Amino acid sequence: MEPELRDYVGELLDSGTVAGVLALKDELGAVKPYLFTKNNEIGDLVLTSKYPLASVMSMLQKEDPSIKLAIVCRGCDERALIELAKRNQINLDNIVFVGIPCDEEMADKCNCLQPYPKEIVTGEKLSNWVPKNNYEDFKNMSTEEKLIFWKGQLEKCNKCYGCRNACPLCFCSDCELENALWVKHGRLPPEFPIYHVIRAFHLAGKCVGCGECENACPVGIPLMTLNHLLREDIKDLFGYMTGQDIEDENPINTKEEY
Amino acid sequence: MKYDNILTTCPYCGCGCKYYIQVINGVAKGVMPCKEDPVSEGKLCIKGWNVVDFVYSEGRLTKPLIKENGKFREASWDEAYNLIVSKFKKIKEQHGPQAFGLLSSAKTTNEENYLMQKFARSIIVTNNVDHCARLCHASTVAGLAAAFGSGAMTNSIPEFEDADCFLITGSNTTEQHPLIGSRILRAKERGAKIILVDPRLIQLAKFADIHLRQKPGTDVAWLNGLMYVIIKDGLVDEEFVKNRTENYEKLKKEVMNYPPEKVEEITGVPKEDIISAAHIFGNAKTASIIYSMGITQHTTGVDNVKSCANLAMITGNMGKACTGVNPLRGQNNVQGACDLGALPNVFPGYQAVANGEFREKFEKAWKMDDKIPENVGLTVVEMTNEAHAGNIKCLYIMGENPMVSDPDINHVKESLESLDFLVVQDIFLTETAELADVVLPGTSFLEKDGTFTGTDRRVQRVRKAIEPLGESKPDWLIISELASRMGSSAFEYNSPKEIQDEIASLTPLYGGISYERLDDLGYLQWPCLDKDHKGTVFLHKGKFTRGLGCFFPITYKPPAELPDKEYPFTLTTGRILFHFHTGTMTRCVPKLDKEVPTGYVEIHPVDADRLGIKDGEIIKVSTRRGTINIPAYITRKVPEKIVFIPFHFKECAANILTNPALDPIAKIPELKVCACKVESIGE
Amino acid sequence: MTEEFKPKIVGFLCNWCCYAGADMAGTSRMKYPSNIRIIRVMCSSRINTEMIIKAFQTGADAVFIGGCHFGDCHYVDGNYRTKKRIDVLKRLLSHMGIEQERLRLEWVSAAEGEKFSKTMAEFTDTITSLGPSPLREIKEEAI
Structure with a gap:
């Protein structure tokens, strides 16, 4: 999933569609949110952890409302962006969604109701997903x-x-x-x-x-x-x-x- | 736009949480927890979350200051350096190197502490270098070194998760070391037993299986009492005592003088509780002793620590995972400052200055013509006393604030005012810096590279996230530049990495630590002897550092000052979750200041009622040293006849009241117990 | 513990309808239990979650909120919001282990003095049989 995704966001950067891609970067044995702005960094882009990227996006937009950015987002990130937009905290017009689905392990860990965004660019949505814990x-x-x-x-x-x-x-x-x-x-x-x-x-x-x-x-x-x-x-x-x-x-x- | 997250280590307590600093276009915007960090696991306390605010606070010093006619004026670095160099040289000529005292800092990096003691020993040529560990864990370093051969926390933070039993004493863990506290709570949920020994009803009391509320300063008595029961009821680990320790019979003889009835008399703890606590501890498969300042800050600090060591050894709770004697260090880098020799008796890595071989090694490495004195230097409180007596003429203080942190502040003030020359290097104009002749603006942890050593001997990287504010400079650079101007050629470093390499070459404990390895592994726990050594998770496995563990029979001695007719209350001091030490960092963070804007004295409702004191009323608390006015907080957290004051607040500074009586060995002051008087002043 | 339990009820009443209704009950000399402590507010939608919880936390056994009937709100639609808010809060209270019966919302117009007095009597009965709020005990131990 990662190689395809790297190609996809690399293309977004090369074509000038966006000024940066907000995603996770592998560095010093840990994973962190990072704004990729050059194609040659994309090799470090990973999907192995989860961070509240929607809040980071909102912070970046407040810094520069005009900038157009892509975000590699899971189902929850996308939902958070939509909820933020409803409350005028973020401008979706300046965001390119790069959706990725969660695998079963991750979905289980979060007991997620909907472990995928509306549209995904790579991988497969879990089909017939029902969270195990019903409390x-x-x-x-x-x-x-x-x-x-x-x-x-x-x-x-x-x-x-x-x-x-x-x-x-x-x-x-x-x-x-x-x-x-x-x-x-x-x-x-x-x-x-x-x-x-x-x-x-x-x-x-x-x-x-x-x-x-x-x-x-x-x-x-x-x-x-x-x-x-x-x-x-x-x-x-x-x-x-x-x-x-x-x-x-x-x-x-x-x-x-x- | 540039957005990045810089992985660094927290500058508050000794937990050693690593987290990210979110940086947008060169400006630090906030904190993002790091989910892969083994200590914090992506969780933080309120201080950690708000760490960025103090860095940008208005009070930051951005230019050197020189005092003229009692007022500060801004100066250039050149001017400040030249003044310091000429004064240092003149004082050294007139009064000799022993007229100097240097205070290093548990807040600065390992590299900076190394340089500070190097500056003291090679440029000034004195061993008069110390730092605030004297006020917190000097007794630990002395006590544990005597018992085990190494003065550090024996086990590691992640192990707490799996211990079967905790004996927590003199540590308000959930407030002072929140991320260690949370592990204890998790262990509790898994079924671990908690024995809490603390006069106050702290948050942990609700989770303790048994809570012993001893009278402050009676720790040796209840520790001996626990051992009495353990010996009497056959809970001693005979195998361990036989194979791994010495001096057991002498200990046994002493401990047998402490039957629970007698202990109840001394400590006020019901004898049944002593017995059940001893049974819980003695029957646990793995039991871990956790302590902090409640044990160390006494005139019997070393005795208390040795008693903890005795208890761990008779039950065989040493040299295994999830056991040990675990002093929790209060500052982010107080462990490192001790490790790197910012102490008057040892070089980096606890190599004694009394040893000629070590002196020769360092004299050679530091390209010295002079000889390092073989005599042990002065400690923090001794330096103040000697300044008062006119024997210390000049102090160079980096990142410490004795005007709030030290006992008997009025005395400290007189001492500092009687100096010929005082240099303070800090990020804020602290109460101490106000008294300086020259103030040098250092930088916060966000503006420099280096390493901190957490409480469990965990060496971790501090990474530069932003440029130094204004004209401020990283402390390692300031010391190096000053040393070079003093004429040394042994302080030419391009970066802290080179300093760490020098440390590794001279300090066996840190021998295998390098920036490359820390980047790869995240952390290394000393002893880490060479490049292939993986570090040490827990100490004394199979063999104590000193060979056999040594029991010390300890006789109970009461605190230096007990309540009497004139001063009928016992005053004890401590910290709270929302602030840190002298408050220089936390009190300028709006979110922390909002939670607790000023100090208070905790007093029991019965006492308050008797004295006619209402909640929130400003009252007068006095001791033989001084008097403060402070709001009352009426609460059952403190027992009757005992009052508690957090020491963070300069406007009602607890340390105006505290007793500077010292432990004879560790020279730690008795900050935890003194006699005081409480009076209402309202109409 | 032989003392009879007399519930404390905090009532937030809308100025335009329910408060006037309570007034009406008073002036018409209708009897209702004296357990309620009335706080007049400009609209039932002015009451937020924080106020309700705070009332419980400071010793109330129950909270009553009185507003205008749908369509009668002085501010057009305040009471629609109140209704939804209270319905969600009731569920939240029961998740927290606080009986949702302790929170009651009623529409009482300025003319409905009788409804007000009847509701009060009934509500007081309900709470009397439910017993003291569990938060009372917790509050006492926290001091």
């Missing part, structure tokens, strides 16, 4: 058990804000998590459960299921459980899925009855 264990808990579960989990929180920082959809410059009216400053762990409820709620109708928040959590709080359940709820209540079409509005924000 049945959690759903079978009683209300009381759920509270005990979350209390135990959230007591570990050390307020790094990593879940927010790593989230491609958390773009507010003033974050309610830092508002002392809701969450007392400087206390560890933050009071149960407001910090995490605020974050979960703010992502309702926004979360694209990339799993970066859970990956970034130093103490292993299963944040995707909440996100996953809320995504199910949003689908159940409003029939809405995030990251599908830029024309779909987040139903929580619309004024229509449902």
Whole structure:
């Protein structure tokens, strides 16, 4: 998959279609986000890891709104870009999508609902993909058990804000998590459960299921459980899925009855 | 547009997390965790996430400053260098090299620490070089070196994940070493047992299987108490004690004086808890002792450390994975600064200055005509005292802030003011730099290359991400240029890589470490003896560095200052998650400042009630050294009769209060215990 | 623990309809339980998640939100948003282990004093039988 992809993006650069390609680069035994601007670097482009490239793209566009860039994106990256565009955080006209599908291992790791973007330039979409974990264990808990579960989990929180920082959809410059009216400053762990409820709620109708928040959590709080359940709820209540079409509005924000 | 991510090592605590700095067109924009990093695994704490903000903070020094008529003016590098060279030469002529003291820095790179001690020993020709490890883990270096032959953390961070039992004492791990704390929590979820020994109800207390809340400064007593139970109940690893250690009988004789009843009397910990903690620890397959400043910052610091070593050895928890005695080092590179000889008694790699062969080796390598003195130099607190007495005339301080970090600040201030000449090299105009005659602008970790050595002896690269701000220069370059102007030809380096090569050639512990290998492997843990050596994950496998592990029988001694009628409270100090040390870096980061904008004193509701103190009220805390006004934080985190103050905040500096009484061997001050008085000043 | 449990209910009432309805109940001398502490807001959609959670966290056993009937919103469509927001939040609360019955949204017009007093009585009963909010206990242990 990588050689074909390298040819494809090399062509985008050579032809002058884009000024750079945002993708992952193998360097010093690790993989990092990188903006490829020359064809001769493309040999280091890899697909072996996952980083929140959508937020990087948004940062690059803010730096230079006129620049046209390509992005090698997975399903979650594409969904995040679409959600960002809905909220005027990014200009899709200046982005060339270079879609790649996730393999089974990666899709499993993220328990992804949709491990591929709309169009792919290489590889194959997983067919008939259904995520294995349906969070049945959690759903079978009683209300009381759920509270005990979350209390135990959230007591570990050390307020790094990593879940927010790593989230491609958390773009507010003033974050309610830092508002002392809701969450007392400087206390560890933050009071149960407001910090995490605020974050979960703010992502309702926004979360694209990339799993970066859970990956970034130093103490292993299963944040995707909440996100996953809320995504199910949003689908159940409003029939809405995030990251599908830029024309779909987040139903929580619309004024229509449902 | 150019967008890149530069892999570098965090400049805060000793965990040694590597992460990326996101750079757009030469400007650092933020942090991106590195998912392949073995320590952080793509996770960070709040300080790490916001690291870029301090680098660009307004307070950064960008030009040399010279003090004239009590005021600073900007100067050129030439002017600053010339002034320093002429003053240094004059003072050396008049008062001799022993009138100098040099403070190196646990914040700077290994290469810079190496150069600083090289400058002290070869240019000034004195062993008066030390750094803030004196204030944190000097007792570890001394205690563990005596017991095992090596003064460093025995095991590695990733091993914590698989340990069966932790004894955590004097370390608020989830706040001070968040990425180590998170591993402990993960181990707990897997079923590991946690024994916490700490007077305060810290976050870890909720996850501890047993929490012993000892009176501050009674550590030898409870450690002996645990060993008493372990010996009495047959939980000693006889095989290990017989084959790997010496002096056991003497230890046993001493420890037998500490039955749980007596320990309860001294420490305030119920005897049942001592017994069950001893059983948990003694029965664990692999048990790891984790400690930090709560053990070391005492007049009995070395005793405490040796007691921890005793406990690990009688249970055979040494020289294996997931065990050991694990001091967590507070600074990103405090391990490296010690390793590279920024200490008054050793050259790089702990080669003693008292040894003529080593002196000769370094004199030759450094192209010296003079002879390096064989006497051990002065330590941090001794330097201040000698300055006060008029025997030290000149201090050259790099990246340290004794005006906030050292005990009894009023005394420190008088000492620094009585100097003939003070040079401070820093990135900010710190409280210490304010008192300097010349201030040299160094650079932050983002603007230079080098290596840091993390708490588990992990040597990792620091990579330059952006150009130095203004006219500031990397510290290695400043020391080299100054040395060259002092007339040396042994300081001509084009890059830190060349310095590392010189270090490797002179320091067996670092012998196999080179930039090429670090690029390939990501990290190397010393001892790393040669180019083919893979580094050492845990120490003392099969054999202790000193041969046999040595037991030291230790008698309990109370702290230097105990509460009395006039000063009825016990004051203990420490750090908090959101800030770092003297606050020079973290307090100019908006997101951290917002969380905790100023200091506070934690006081128990019962005490607060009795004294009529309300939450948030400014109160007066005083000791025999001084008085501060500070907001009260009423909380059950502290026991009754004990108050806690984080020491980061200069406007209510805990170290105005602390006791400079020293451990007799390690010369570490007793920052963790002193007697104090708490008063309400409101109407 | 023999003391009878009297739930604390925080009520956020829209200025134009529900608050006027409560007023109506008062002036008409209709009786309803005194468990509710009323906070007047300009629109039910002014209430965000943070306020509701904060109310629970500071000791409320239940939260009541009263707005205008659909079509009657003084700001045209505020209450449509309120409805969706509260429905999602109820689900989130139950995932967190807080009974979703503790959060209730009702439309009460300025003329519906009786509906207000009946709703209050009924809601107080529901919460009384549910017992104290589980967050109360947690709050107490955190001090």
